[in-house]
Amino acid sequence: MIEPSLIPKRKLPRFGFHTHTEKLNGRAAMLxxxxxxxxxxxxxxGLLIW
Structure with a gap:
């Protein structure tokens, strides 16, 4: 198999779902x-019972 000589770098999108924000949201939900x-x-x- 031929390996590429130049590996392109992907830029992170500026909006939408990111893996780091999803991990942070999951950790906050667990806490x-x-x-x-x-x-x-x-x-x-329970808190909803008065």
Whole structure:
């Protein structure tokens, strides 16, 4: 197989879905879900029940 002599560099798009922003969003969602579970455990009931 012939290897290319020059490998093109891709520019990241300026808008849309990026892998780093998707990872950050997923991590924030996981932290929020775990903190919600901790708060519900501490107060003894769900946050939507008054």
């Amino acid at each position: 929020g879900f775990i903190s919600l579970l901790i708060v519900e455990f501490k107060i003894g009931h």
